[in-house]
Amino acid sequence: MSSKVEFPFPFTSDHYEYTNNSSPLIPARTVTVSSNYVEEVRLKRKLLEENHERCYRSLPISLESQWETLLLVFRELATYEPEHFSFKRRGNTYVFTNHLLQEEETFVYRDHSSIDFEPLDLVGRHVQEDLIVMGDRHDGLFLEAGQLCFPSNWSLTFVLGMEFKTIHTPVPAIAEFIEKVERFITRIRPNTAWERKNWSITISHKLDTPLETYSDWGKLRYHVTKENAGELVNLRVEVQRLFRLPVTNDILFSIHTYLLPLNELVANDDWLKKFYTNVKTLPQELADYKGISLYKPELLGFLEKALKRRKIER
Amino acid sequence: MKDRYQVKVEQIKQVTPQIKAFTLSSETAVDPFGAGAHLTLHLPMGDRQYSLINNPLEMTNDYQIAVKKVSANGGSHYLHEHLEVGDSVLVSGPDNYFPVHLEAQHVIFFAAGIGITPFLSMMPYLSTLGKTFELHYAVKNVESCPFYEELLKYTEQVFFYSGSREEKKKQVREALENRKIGTHVYVCGPETFMEMVVDTTRELRFPSRVVHEERFRPAAKIRNPKPFRVTVNGGDELLVKENESLLERLLDEGYPVSYACRMGICGSCEVTVCGGEVIHSDTFLTEKEKENKMLSCVSRGVGEIAINVVETNSM
Numbered sequence: 001m002s003s004k005v006e007f008p009f010p011f012t013s014d015h016y017e018y019t020n021n022s023s024p025l026i027p028a029r030t031v032t033v034s035s036n037y038v039e040e041v042r043l044k045r046k047l048l049e050e051n052h053e054r055c056y057r058s059l060p061i062s063l064e065s066q067w068e069t070l071l072l073v074f075r076e077l078a079t080y081e082p083e084h085f086s087f088k089r090r091g092n093t094y095v096f097t098n099h100l101l102q103e104e105e106t107f108v109y110r111d112h113s114s115i116d117f118e119p120l121d122l123v124g125r126h127v128q129e130d131l132i133v134m135g136d137r138h139d140g141l142f143l144e145a146g147q148l149c150f151p152s153n154w155s156l157t158f159v160l161g162m163e164f165k166t167i168h169t170p171v172p173a174i175a176e177f178i179e180k181v182e183r184f185i186t187r188i189r190p191n192t193a194w195e196r197k198n199w200s201i202t203i204s205h206k207l208d209t210p211l212e213t214y215s216d217w218g219k220l221r222y223h224v225t226k227e228n229a230g231e232l233v234n235l236r237v238e239v240q241r242l243f244r245l246p247v248t249n250d251i252l253f254s255i256h257t258y259l260l261p262l263n264e265l266v267a268n269d270d271w272l273k274k275f276y277t278n279v280k281t282l283p284q285e286l287a288d289y290k291g292i293s294l295y296k297p298e299l300l301g302f303l304e305k306a307l308k309r310r311k312i313e314r
Numbered sequence: 315m316k317d318r319y320q321v322k323v324e325q326i327k328q329v330t331p332q333i334k335a336f337t338l339s340s341e342t343a344v345d346p347f348g349a350g351a352h353l354t355l356h357l358p359m360g361d362r363q364y365s366l367i368n369n370p371l372e373m374t375n376d377y378q379i380a381v382k383k384v385s386a387n388g389g390s391h392y393l394h395e396h397l398e399v400g401d402s403v404l405v406s407g408p409d410n411y412f413p414v415h416l417e418a419q420h421v422i423f424f425a426a427g428i429g430i431t432p433f434l435s436m437m438p439y440l441s442t443l444g445k446t447f448e449l450h451y452a453v454k455n456v457e458s459c460p461f462y463e464e465l466l467k468y469t470e471q472v473f474f475y476s477g478s479r480e481e482k483k484k485q486v487r488e489a490l491e492n493r494k495i496g497t498h499v500y501v502c503g504p505e506t507f508m509e510m511v512v513d514t515t516r517e518l519r520f521p522s523r524v525v526h527e528e529r530f531r532p533a534a535k536i537r538n539p540k541p542f543r544v545t546v547n548g549g550d551e552l553l554v555k556e557n558e559s560l561l562e563r564l565l566d567e568g569y570p571v572s573y574a575c576r577m578g579i580c581g582s583c584e585v586t587v588c589g590g591e592v593i594h595s596d597t598f599l600t601e602k603e604k605e606n607k608m609l610s611c612v613s614r615g616v617g618e619i620a621i622n623v624v625e626t627n628s629m
């Protein structure tokens with residue numbers, strides 16, 4: 001990805017801590033079509049083809065929310081990107097046309113025999129986002145379905161059916177905070193959306209970094225040097241959206257992942273400075289969790305060199 | 315969720331001598347809703363909430379509500395006497411504080427009188443999904459009860475109660491006894507009826523989380539609200555008048571308090587209490603939280619209180 005203009009730079013202050021950095025999104029949207037649309041959707045489909053079990057999981061209780069998501073996202077695409085998508089209804093039959101891929105999907109609402117994949121698995125093949133359905137049950141918020149091709153070091157198989165708080169146990173010192181976040185989510189009103197950004201770092205320009213293939217991509221963390229960091233290291237930002245599905249009252253959680261190579265990041269003085277101070281002051285346990293500790297000195301060395309070259313005071 | 319838009323009255327139907335059903339439609343697409351959802355109508359005499367009664371899966375760009383005429387000059391009177399086909403109404407929503415939980419193995423609805431309305435969307439919805447439910451309906455007179463024809467569709471699943479209070483109590487208890495784990499209970503009707511059902515579920519040890527109550531009004535609406543003084547963030551001193559809420563005062567003064575329901579249900583408008591006595595009137599905070607928090611849309615201080623208002627998203 002090289003479209004710096006659309007990169008959602010995540011840092012707003014000089015240091016980073018976990019906060020509920022969610023804000024309401026008006027109009028309420030769940031997906032974004034970026035300039036890498038075709039390339040990333042093709043990659044998603046390839047991953048789904050090759051590793052379906054790893055990239056798609058669902059529980060039967062999620063089916064109603066899956067149908068709701070299918071209608072919602074197709075409608076949204078046709079409404080906000082009418083030059084690329086259209087969506088028509090003839091009686092009970094719907095036709096979605098994807099002009100970017102020259103494809104058409106025809107289905108009868110809530111008729112499983114009318115589609116080849118489960119509804120979430122189908123609609124996810126037309127967007128760049130990973131899509132997760134969180135069931136809002138009387139005793140918590142549970143991960144009940146997901147199409148997940150681009151996770152940042154987590155496993156869909158592992159979290160399927162898990163409760164929101166439990167999903168977050170690997171995150172350091174988050175227990176009390178995440179309980180409040182859960183209450184915040186339970187208060188989200190129907191048909192409204194909230195957006196937040198999460199960030200981490202990926203070594204190499206790779207979107208698909210699931211826990212299952214850690215042995216392939218994780219070892220690259222040992223190869224970072226002050227010299228190659230500009231090419232090898234990418235700032236990874238997830239734009240996450242929470243949307244309350246009005247009919248089932250469940251939550252649709254979408255994740256759009258963006259990667260920016262550091263060579264491009266450092267060309268923006270403000271970004272360079274903010275990124276540098278955030279990494280430098282990142283608490284040890286967060287650096288460990290995000291996998292940065294292994295190459296933090298090399299990374300800081302690279303950034304300091306860039307600051308010096310651009311005559312920016314630290 | 316849409317805030318304040320116009321819909322048109324497309325149809326008015328006399329359901330019983332006291333109840334009219336209104337179909338509201340729009341030329342632009344209206345938002346989908348879930349069973350148990352309600353619409354807020356902004357009427358000259360104030361805001362009123364009414365449950366949507368159509369099947370969410372068969373909604374064709376219209377909202378249907380049913381309104382019982384209760385007093386001579388309230389919102390229901392206005393809707394009954396002044397609203398005609400073709401008129402416009404200002405509305406917000408739909409919103410939903412009474413959603414159906416699909417994880418239920420079986421659902422028991424308890425309704426009294428016009429409290430039937432949320433179940434009119436839930437029953438066809440659950441039927442479409444092939445889920446089991448039953449309705450226990452307390453009415454004055456069975457044949458002339460609201461939506462009698464409608465309910466006949468579910469003969470096997472509907473049980474009418476029309477006896478004395480004692481008889482009803484006994485029937486409610488019988489209906490709730492020996493239920494399987496995974497049964498969810500939904501109640502809507504007058505306060506005394508809801509209390510009776512909820513108390514019975516407690517006696518029978520239903521987990522409180524499977525007992526769902528429809529509450530449009532705060533649990534304990536504060537009668538005769540009195541003015542009170544508030545110190546905010548250790549600085550500003552404000553006076554909240556008897557006819558306004560703390561939330562309204564804070565918003566007027568430019569404090570960034572978020573809010574959604576304004577009914578003490580959603581918890582959005584929480585502020586921290588650092589001193590003074592508070593009358594809580596919400597249905598959201600836990601007892602523990604009430605020790606140092608209040609929901610500014612409904613709860614009020616006594617005399618003088620001190621609060622802290624933090625920025626919307628920090629937790």
Ligand code: HEM
Pocket residue numbers: 018019020021022132134143153154159167168170171181185196198199200242251253289290
């Ligand atoms: C409701 C949908 C959500 C799902 C399914 C979800 C899932 C996850 C998962 C799987 C992880 C990685 C855990 C691991 O290391 O194994 C994670 C990390 C995290 N989540 Fe969530 N999450 C959700 C919403 C949120 C929200 C709304 C917030 C905050 C407002 C949040 C805050 C965090 C934080 C701070 C981390 C650590 C990320 C890092 O430092 O890189 N999550 N989440």
Ligand code: FES
Pocket residue numbers: 572573574575576577578579580581582583584596598609610611612
């Ligand atoms: S605004 Fe919902 S509780 Fe106050």
